[in-house]
Amino acid sequence: MSFLGFPREDGSVGVRNHIGIISVVVCANDVTLRIAQQVEGAVAFLHDQGCCQTPIDLNQVTKTLVNLGKNPNLAGVLLVSLGCESILIEEIREKIAVSGKPVKTLGIQQIGGMLPAIAEGCRITQEMVIQASTIRRESFDDSHLSIGVKCGASDTTSGLISNPAAGAAFDLLYDHGGTCVFGETTEFLGAEHILMRRAATPEVKKKIEEIVTRMERRAKMMGVDMRGGQPTTGNIKGGLTTIEEKSLGAIVKAGTRPINDVYEYGDKITKKGLYIMDSPGREPEFLTGVAAAGVQIIIFSTGIGAPQGFPFVPVLKVTGNPNTGKYLSDHIDKFVKLPEKGENTISQAGEEIYEEVKAIASGKKTKAEVLGYGQFSNIFTIGPVI
Amino acid sequence: MIKKRAIVINSKDNVATALDNLKAGEVIQEEVDSLKKNIKLNQDIPFGHKFSLKEIPSGSPVIKYGEVIGSASKLIKVGDYVHIHNVKSNRGRGDIKGGSQ
Numbered sequence: 001m002s003f004l005g006f007p008r009e010d011g012s013v014g015v016r017n018h019i020g021i022i023s024v025v026v027c028a029n030d031v032t033l034r035i036a037q038q039v040e041g042a043v044a045f046l047h048d049q050g051c052c053q054t055p056i057d058l059n060q061v062t063k064t065l066v067n068l069g070k071n072p073n074l075a076g077v078l079l080v081s082l083g084c085e086s087i088l089i090e091e092i093r094e095k096i097a098v099s100g101k102p103v104k105t106l107g108i109q110q111i112g113g114m115l116p117a118i119a120e121g122c123r124i125t126q127e128m129v130i131q132a133s134t135i136r137r138e139s140f141d142d143s144h145l146s147i148g149v150k151c152g153a154s155d156t157t158s159g160l161i162s163n164p165a166a167g168a169a170f171d172l173l174y175d176h177g178g179t180c181v182f183g184e185t186t187e188f189l190g191a192e193h194i195l196m197r198r199a200a201t202p203e204v205k206k207k208i209e210e211i212v213t214r215m216e217r218r219a220k221m222m223g224v225d226m227r228g229g230q231p232t233t234g235n236i237k238g239g240l241t242t243i244e245e246k247s248l249g250a251i252v253k254a255g256t257r258p259i260n261d262v263y264e265y266g267d268k269i270t271k272k273g274l275y276i277m278d279s280p281g282r283e284p285e286f287l288t289g290v291a292a293a294g295v296q297i298i299i300f301s302t303g304i305g306a307p308q309g310f311p312f313v314p315v316l317k318v319t320g321n322p323n324t325g326k327y328l329s330d331h332i333d334k335f336v337k338l339p340e341k342g343e344n345t346i347s348q349a350g351e352e353i354y355e356e357v358k359a360i361a362s363g364k365k366t367k368a369e370v371l372g373y374g375q376f377s378n379i380f381t382i383g384p385v386i
Numbered sequence: 387m388i389k390k391r392a393i394v395i396n397s398k399d400n401v402a403t404a405l406d407n408l409k410a411g412e413v414i415q416e417e418v419d420s421l422k423k424n425i426k427l428n429q430d431i432p433f434g435h436k437f438s439l440k441e442i443p444s445g446s447p448v449i450k451y452g453e454v455i456g457s458a459s460k461l462i463k464v465g466d467y468v469h470i471h472n473v474k475s476n477r478g479r480g481d482i483k484g485g486s487q
Contacts, residue, residue, distance in 0.1 A: 156434035193477075236469075243475055244454065245456070248455060339405070
């Protein structure tokens with residue numbers, strides 16, 4: 001079992017060969033976007049952070065940007081700053097450069113404004129794209145794959161087929177020695193005891209409990225009891241009876257294997273196995289978090305139809321809702337059928353998703369990639385903006 | 387072969403989920419403990435809602451995804467509609483004011 005990927009100097013394998021134009025601060029987004037629009041082969045990463053934040057958030061943003069830069073789908077990185085921001089661009093450059101890939105920086109104030117910044121940025125990126133274009137895909141076994149999973153715009157079909165099928169694909173990758181990352185801590189509520197039972201060690205079990213308690217505590221500080229209103233009236237109408245059932249329907253997308261460890265948001269995950277990244281469920285922040293973890297592809301299970309992609313990590317959209325598969329065919333890559341006869345549909349759908357992951361890994365494009373849906377991302381932060 | 391009317395996610399489950407709007411009196415064939423069984427529905431089961439594959443005594447676990455999703459709050463007979471009227475959460479309830487119990 002193998003796929004065709006781009007070898008990287010640090011031993012990782014890219015499934016794409018983009019040059020990442022990464023804005024380090026919200027004020028540099030405009031220039032970042034213009035460079036990426038001009039140069040074929042470049043992609044922009046934009047966000048709202050990088051200045052006027054508490055140290056805990058500046059550290060989180062720095063770490064996340066470093067690990068995004070290290071993502072194997074990027075052959076090279078251009079960091080763009082305004083110049084007066086709190087975040088330190090040179091620190092980010094040095095840390096990404098450890099991976100061995102070319103990393104350059106560009107400051108809008110230093111170079112004399114937007115126009116020269118765009119011109120210089122395009123020149124730097126053009127050279128990087130030409131260099132990257134000489135890298136050839138090679139065959140790697142599946143243990144070099146690192147995959148994330150997410151669900152969003154869910155409906156009844158999510159918990160019945162697309163989430164369990166995504167979970168079956170995760171189990172296949174786990175068994176092939178790859179890396180599987182899930183998160184969305186809010187969705188663990190009511191099923192955290194089941195995840196804790198799957199922890200590989202007592203320490204991991206304790207960490208799972210800690211991230212759930214921490215998330216609930218943060219919500220309580222805002223006066224919200226997250227457990228109280230679950231399942232919602234709409235959920236009950238749809239057939240969900242208890243919070244356990246709702247959460248199980250969500251976490252089933254991460255399969256059934258032991259949970260090897262728990263990571264903080266934006267951490268890089270290089271080990272093989274199944275991992276949790278503490279993260280919110282909202283798409284722009286979640287997708288960024290797992291991209292920073294180093295995943296090459298994200299499986300996204302949806303019911304009603306979520307369109308989001310990510311600038312340099314292909315997002316494979318899977319639905320079990322036949323109407324969504326048909327009417328939102330611009331966005332859905334894979335339709336998995338609810339059982340019609342006696343067949344074991346879940347494991348079969350899991351195998352189909354796994355094959356689709358490998359096809360995408362070898363170069364097949366996703367709908368979101370082709371349409372460029374997913375230009376607006378963000379980084380999860382905790383404290384106030386100052 | 388007839389069209390499948392319900393799905394059992396895990397072989398340990400004691401409930402099935404309707405894949406269509408099912409009517410009281412309808413007979414559904416499902417595999418229960420590796421044996422094909424005919425289950426006659428005692429009530430209407432809307433799409434996405436659950437019915438029982440086995441008798442579940444009051445206080446016993448209701449199982450879906452191979453895991454406990456709550457406890458029976460009264461005796462649930464084979465073919466009964468399974469929802470908030472006969473299942474209580476062990477981890478918190480949204481349909482009861484004040485939340486967890």
